[in-house]
Amino acid sequence: MTRTSYHHGALRGALMDACLRLIDTEGIAAVSLRRVAREAGVSTGAPYHHFADRAALLAALSANGFERLGAALAAARATADTPLAALTALAEAYVRFSREQPAYFRLMFRPELSQPEKHPDAAVAGEAAFAVLADTVADCVAAGLVEPERADTVTVAWWGIAHGLASLWLDGQLAKRANLMHTTAPDLVQNIIQACTGVLRRGVN
Structure with a gap:
């Protein structure tokens, strides 16, 4: 070469x-x-x-991936008119990131490869991305949509929903299930996110 x-x-x-x-x-x-x-x-x-080694390279990539994810989440949050709409936008942006940046996404959540104890930049960037979600849930608390004592639980639950959908889609499992349901993966993702948003909305009615 x-x-x-x-x-x-x-x-x-x-x-x-x-x-x-x-x-x-x-x-x-x-x-x-x-x-x-x-x-x-x-x-x-x-x-x-x-x-210095393979782990240092993978850690640098992980940090860059989390920085990109954080920027995508912040941009999505900025476009929303309400805290609840922002939560929906964040979940959609999270799933979209996994589809547009699959190599980053597959790596970012593999700490055994990036060795965060030796290379903390990835963990710092990951926490910054997570903070966008936490701040959005805090906005929901301020708007009376989430009880203050449930804020941390809702934050992790929302992350789990978005990450689960992203991973299932990336691995091809969501498309298979969507086909069995006579729908498409994009429509299924949108319907699930809207259903989860609806649960929060009904919780304050």
Whole structure:
């Protein structure tokens, strides 16, 4: 393979992009610094200028993924007119992120690979993304939609709903179930999220 020259500042990004391509095409198990270097078209020693080992590379990708997710959630929240609409928008944005960024999503929730005890940036970025949801539930509390003592429970439950839908869709299971129900995966996701939102709405009526 022809070696490609990168400006030092661009090499890190090129390596991360190459790693994402490997995850997309062959899965996380295929990732090694040697394979990533070959995918990026650089020498096998080049990755060590930026990443001490495989875990450091995966941790950097996880952090970047959570930052992207957090930005997507914040943007979705900003478009909503009410706290309840914001919760719906967050769940939809979460599922959409998994569909648009499957390599990131498959990696972000694998702490045994990114070793957060050694590389805390991913955990920090993950908490920042989670805070967008927590703040939205706090808005629901302020609006009288959620009882204050249930705020933490509702936050985790909403995350669980969104993450479960995202994972099932990404793994192809949601499409199979939707087909048995004579509907489509997008419509099924939307109906489930709306049903969950309706439960909260009825809880205050």
